[in-house]
Amino acid sequence: MKFSANLGFLWNDRPLPDAIRAAKAAGFDAVECHWPYEFPSTEVSDALAETGLPMLGLNTLRGGPGENGLSALPGRDRDARAAIDKAIAYADAIGAQAIHVMAGFADGPDAKKTFLDNLRYARRSCPAPITLLIEPLNRHDAPGYFLKTTDQAAALLSELDLPGVKLMFDCYHVGRMEGDIVTRLRALLPQVGHIQFAAVPDRGPPDHGEIDYRYVFDQISTMGWQRPLGAEYKPSGKTENTLGWLDCTEAC
Incomplete structure (x- = not known):
């Protein structure tokens, strides 16, 4: 089983290029991120080339304060498409494999039509090798988010x-x-383009909680999935102190 470090949560106390290097040192097979735009794409590309790690994906911008994506918000097409264009340009510059198109807080038929129209725009605008991803978010962490269930x-x-x-x-x-x-x-x-994981319900590392991830990982392997799984969990303290599960997937 291969794993990707989501650098939106892991090693997020350091600049993204340094976080990429830390993920390599820890033994991850790939990296992914949330919003890398504050870092020059050349610096991120250099770190990826240095480590040999692929960048699996990044997110479109959330928007303004209190927003969590723009692509399903009626009347915000200009902002949503600017965020899509920005994500495409950055992903293309660093060789990212996917873009998560964030829907935002919205509901109803107008939101659905807006989201579909913006996804069509994104697909027309995006180079073919880049996959576009949509993700349901749970109602506890993101109440009111447009996408709620698989x-x-x-x-x-x-x-x-x-x-x-x-x-x-x-x-x-x-x-x-x-x-x-x-x-x-x-x-x-x-229909799946990427798989992520974290403990339930606290979103910590996958070595505790309601889900037996050794079983889940084993089942994913039997399904023939070969791409890295995204470790998108929130470490309590230093990331290095939460990686016991990574060794356990190989040795336990």
């Missing part, structure tokens, strides 16, 4: 019916909203 996301992807637009399946969010993670993942696997 069923909703899967239905949108089916309606959209565009190549290279996939589901970000975060075991943490699914665990908090729906449960039955392995069954849900197996059913949705053809």
